[in-house]
Amino acid sequence: MPLYEFKCASCGRDFSEIRKAGDYNSVACPECGSTETQKRVSMFSGGKATDCTPSGGG
Numbered sequence: 001m002p003l004y005e006f007k008c009a010s011c012g013r014d015f016s017e018i019r020k021a022g023d024y025n026s027v028a029c030p031e032c033g034s035t036e037t038q039k040r041v042s043m044f045s046g047g048k049a050t051d052c053t054p055s056g057g058g
């Protein structure tokens, strides 16, 4: 599941939540509990340096 970034419009706290794809409508703020949160735009460009070498055998 993707990790979405939100920003609370009530207290201004920014946080991240792991939601299902497209399910980021009613996200409550972990600080004040307000649902006046806005999804922030996150960069999905490749930038992680993950070494995932498919080494067969073993």
Ligand SMILES: [Zn+2]
Binding pocket: 008, 009, 010, 011, 012, 013, 029, 030, 031, 032, 033, 034
């Ligand atoms: Zn808040």
